[in-house]
Amino acid sequence: MAITLEQVNNSNYEAVCDLEVTDEQQHYVASNMWSLVESHYNQGYTCRAIYRDGELVGFFMWVLESPVKVSIWRFMVDKCYQQTGIGRAALALALREIKAAKQLKEIEICYHPHNPVVKDFYSSFGFQEVGLDEEGEDMLAIIKL
Template sequence: MNISLEEIDKANYESVCDLDVADSQEEYVACNMWSLVESFYNTGYTCRAIYSDNLPVGFLMWVQESPYKISIWRFMVDKSYQNKGIGRKALTQAIDAIKQSPTVKEIEICYDPKNPVAKEFYSSFGFQEVGLDEEDDDMLAIIRL
């Protein structure tokens, strides 16, 4: 299985918008269509489709918060392609791509602390929890480079 991160353009945006998580995960993940709109109207947003061979199976979006910090705001794998190692390979590629920025010193991700899978998954990449966000809704975790 060949996993890659690809640009999203007029040829594949509809397929990316059609991707969906399982019903039990919907409260944890923003809509891909909304994320694409958000990225179009704001600067510093990078969106990528996660491809398995020639098929879009997921979505990632990260945001340049400052010259030193990038936050991964969106990360999802379609319900039909979960539990196959695709997310792990895609997140590894995203982190490697983010590390190419010479000024970035910190990668941040946030997740619902009630999400049973998130903490273990993200900590396996080296993310360390630093506390809840300003609204006390989401857990913040970082990798210091």
Template sequence: MKVSLQQITKENYEAVCELDVTKAQEDHVACNMWSLVESTYNEGYETRAIYSNEEPVGFFMWVKESTSKMSIWRFMIDQKHQQKSIGRTALDLALLEIKQVAGIKEIEICYNPINPVAKNFYSSFGFVEVGMDEDDEDMLAVIKL
């Protein structure tokens, strides 16, 4: 299985918009269509389709918060493709791409603090929890470069 990150284009955006998480995950993941709209009208937003072989199976969006900080705002794998290590490989690829951006010294991600799977998953990449976000809803974790 070959996992890759690809630009979102007029050829694949509909397939990306049709990707969906499980019912239990819906409250924690923004709609891909909404994320694509956000990225179109806001500077510094980058989106990628996650492909497994030649099929779009997931979505990423990261945002340049400042000259030195990038935040991963969206990361999802379609419900039919979860539990196959695609997310792990895709996050590796995304981190490699983000680290190539000149001046980036910190990568941030947030997740539900009562989700031990998310905490363990992100910490395995080197993310370290730094506390709750400004709304006191999600845990912030960072990688310092």
């Protein structure tokens, strides 16, 4: 299984928009279409399509919040490809790409605080919880570099 991260461009953006999560996950994940619109109209946004053996299976978006901080805002694997190791491989690739920024000191991600599977998943990559976000809805976790 070869997992790659590729640019979102005019040949794959529609397929990225068509990716879906399960019904239970829909209220946790913003639509990929909305994410692509955000990235188009804002500076510092990076979007990547996740491919498995050349087939589109997921989406990432991260934001350069400052020269020293990146926040992963979107990360999804299509419902047809979940629970197959794609997410773990894709996150490892994304973190490698993000960490290549020379001045970077911190990577942040947030998730629903009552989801123990996600907490364990992100902590296995070195993310440590630091508390709830400003709205008190999502757990913030960071990697200090």
